[in-house]
Amino acid sequence: MKHHVKLRKSVRKQLQKGNVEGTLIQSQPIWVRIFHWGFAFSLTLVILSGLQLHKPASFLALNFSKVLTIHLISCWFALGFLGIRIADALIRKDDSLIPKLQDLKHFPQLMAYYFFLRSSPPPGRKYNSGQLIIYTSWFVLFLVATLLGLASYWEGEHLIWVWRLVGGFQVIRWVKFIVSIYFLATIPVHIYLSITEDISRLQAMVTGYERKPTPNNR
Ligand code: HEM
Numbered sequence: 001m002k003h004h005v006k007l008r009k010s011v012r013k014q015l016q017k018g019n020v021e022g023t024l025i026q027s028q029p030i031w032v033r034i035f036h037w038g039f040a041f042s043l044t045l046v047i048l049s050g051l052q053l054h055k056p057a058s059f060l061a062l063n064f065s066k067v068l069t070i071h072l073i074s075c076w077f078a079l080g081f082l083g084i085r086i087a088d089a090l091i092r093k094d095d096s097l098i099p100k101l102q103d104l105k106h107f108p109q110l111m112a113y114y115f116f117l118r119s120s121p122p123p124g125r126k127y128n129s130g131q132l133i134i135y136t137s138w139f140v141l142f143l144v145a146t147l148l149g150l151a152s153y154w155e156g157e158h159l160i161w162v163w164r165l166v167g168g169f170q171v172i173r174w175v176k177f178i179v180s181i182y183f184l185a186t187i188p189v190h191i192y193l194s195i196t197e198d199i200s201r202l203q204a205m206v207t208g209y210e211r212k213p214t215p216n217n218r
Pocket residue numbers: 032035036039040041043044085096097126127135138187190191194195201202203205
């Protein structure tokens with residue numbers, strides 16, 4: 001018990017020390033945070049309901065048309081949140097999500113760092129080359145899946161060229177399934193890296209602010 005009290009005191013001390021040191025700087029604007037958590041939540045629903053539609057888990061005994069409704073609603077939400085982020089990037093003239101050649105040049109060094117062959121990551125902008133590659137691939141694949149989804153949503157009414165281009169329902173199902181698997185494989189990498197590398201980045205994605213050491217005392 002005594003030990004327990006001691007521990008709590010020292011934790012509190014550390015926290016207070018942390019409060020005095022460092023400065024809070026804004027690193028994630030409100031619309032980026034709204035997009036991030038909104039998109040993360042709706043995309044999770046899109047993928048889970050999509051898998052359920054693809055191959056219903058009989059032990060869940062869910063009603064097909066209800067799952068389809070959830071799938072369609074969360075797709076519209078995900079698309080809406082993405083629209084918010086695009087508008088936000090245009091208004092703020094923010095190019096932090098656009099990969100530049102200079103970013104991609106650092107990719108081998110970044111991998112060397114992740115595989116413990118280098119002691120520090122290469123210099124980068126807001127997001128490193130690995131993040132930029134993952135985010136861009138998500139953006140492209142999400143739009144591909146959206147286009148295919150809308151082609152079946154508006155079956156025979158609009159986007160008939162998409163239908164003709166890919167060659168029918170089975171191909172659409174297959175492509176959307178592969179895209180879901182890609183998301184399922186890369187989202188855990190994103191979560192793992194965002195909570196291990198620098199936890200204050202997560203703090204910024206929740207509160208908007210990130211704690212940086214004060215330049216003059218470090
Ligand atoms: C529990 C789950 C998640 C956590 C903890 C998380 C955490 C984070 C953090 C900390 C960042 C900022 C990275 C940095 O500052 O270096 C970030 C950015 C980002 N995350 Fe996540 N994330 C999660 C789920 C997702 C999901 C499911 C998606 C969508 C597939 C996603 C898409 C993105 C995107 C696109 C960005 C860039 C944000 C922008 O500038 O617009 N995240 N995430």
